Amino acid sequence: MVEKNIQNNETVLEVDDLVVHYNTEEGVAEAVNGMSFTLHKGETLGLVGETGAGKTSVALAIMGLLPVPPSQIIRGSIKLNGEELVGKKNKEMRSIRGDKIGMIFQDPMTSLNPVMSVGDQIAEVIRLHENISKGEASVKAGKMLEKVGIAADRYKEYPHQFSGGMKQRVVIAIALACNPNILIADEPTTALDVTIQAQVLELINDLKKDYGTSVILITHDLGVVAETCDRCAVVYAGEIVESGSLEDIFLHAQHPYTKGLFGSIPRLDVIVERLHPIKGLMSDPMTLPEYCSFYDRCDHACEECKQGEPACMEVSPGHIVRCRLAHPEAMKPESWEKGQA
């Protein structure tokens, strides 16, 4: 299973040292703190983490949709096929969105117009990006509906006539109507029932195969990552604390937070008397420490960890861990060896 899913290593998107802050009355929320990752052609990259980790902020930064104010890109670069997106004008970003990058939000109504028929909404997007007649766009929109599993004769219906799962399908149709290179799906199935989630994930997978789209899938569900992604990055307090192939993350997790996540989830197939939660609460982005953000919640934290920000360690090719203790020569506390099972 090694790397077979990655057809080639052509990079389509490169995020480097991205820092995003929100300036609010209560203070500065450090939402994204130096995130770097790459997305290769045709792959699905999972961004996994809990509420407030900064996942949506990264997605919005890539799309050029961060609300300014209160947000601000402090530094870093976002390159789409080598072209820098940070600093681009709204007008330029608008043409990139939909044409090159499509996005699906958790709440489908974020992207839908309640007073326009679903078919017309798809046709409108197509017309924005292709120089074709209204009639031709309608035909294409109808085909797109069929593609996402909605009968074309529902073309004239409005969003409120659809269930949550069907609305999300319409959003997918809109996002894919212009055949973007990259699709960013931000918790696309979080609000849906599991059986509908299964249908929607299957749909995204099929479309990805048909169109060769590269996908960034944002989720808090490690199960979804296991079943749909090729690579995975675990996000905590605005940083990627661990990233690598699915084998790296699911079989050889090193970062205490990643391991904590696995200990927290009840499983269908593995029975435990008690769960092993991560202690404490999500770090507050307004009061992040100068050292490891996970320090307060970490079962292995020691004095060493307070000596400034941990550096990223490549523990095996492509498997990166942001923890001092992951360093082969680090003095490791006893608890670390025990948790290594």
Added chain:
Amino acid sequence: MDEILKVEKLKKYYATPRGLLHAVDNVDFSVERGKTMGFVGESGCGKSTLGSTIIGLEVPTGGKIIYDGRDITFPTKKELKELRKELQMIFQDPFSSIDPRMSISDIIAEPLIIHRMYRSRQERTKKVEELMDIVGIARRYAYSYPHELDGGRRQRVGIARALAVNPKFIVCDEPVSALDVSIQAQVLNLLQDLQRDHQLTYLFITHDLSVVRHISDDICVMYLGQIVEKCSAAELYLHTLHPYTKALLSAIPIPDITIKKKRILMKGELSSPIEPKDQCRFAARCPYANEECYSSCPKLMDVGNGHMVACHKVHSLEDNL
């Protein structure tokens, strides 16, 4: 068996413009004292309606609810108030019906005042502090307001409030569904500890099969107002019988890349049980459905060892295993 709750042929119908909606339809089950009975199913299958009908927030359309030997199907106002001391409820959003200007301490103390328990102010404050300790909220939050708390702490306040009157039976309606996994695990552990320390019985409602499997002794799977499968938690996952349960289980993404399972993709979507016909409510989405399934509604039947299934074809499906 020491039954604390017995529910017989319980029905709750709602009148809608399109006809009678059978939100809960002929539901039978009982819960053993000190155990957890899980109810699982997709949104709209009637879980919340069932929970609120049992604790008297909704008036049943028919059937019987027996709590600790007493018929509580149609309680008087006075009886209902007495029952509130025994039966409590924890919701997904603990503050949806609470005045946002009340402090945490007031919120937890309110049931004590309503039920005239711990009458002196001092005693009450002591009890509130004790409750905060039990559910693990630092006492310094006593004078905070709900909006100042994160999801995990809010849910702990909801639990403290439910515990205030020393209930014996708690209906937990999606209590961890809005929480992040690391916080969810903390709250699930807390609920387990409280059950052990206070001999509580839970009716645990959730759409999450992994959570229900973890916390329950027995599980009922609901589909459009009816129980379609009921058995012990272990049995449900080892010997899944109902086609709906099978499809539901197969839809859950497992966080393990060494397991490759076959997914049963269900056709169509959940409808709503408005004026349902006398047929299996799952038939239109069921891969095994035949004529019989469309000619009558299957009854919940014991197929051995207390494993109950409502499916006409359960015996032929069993053979396939």
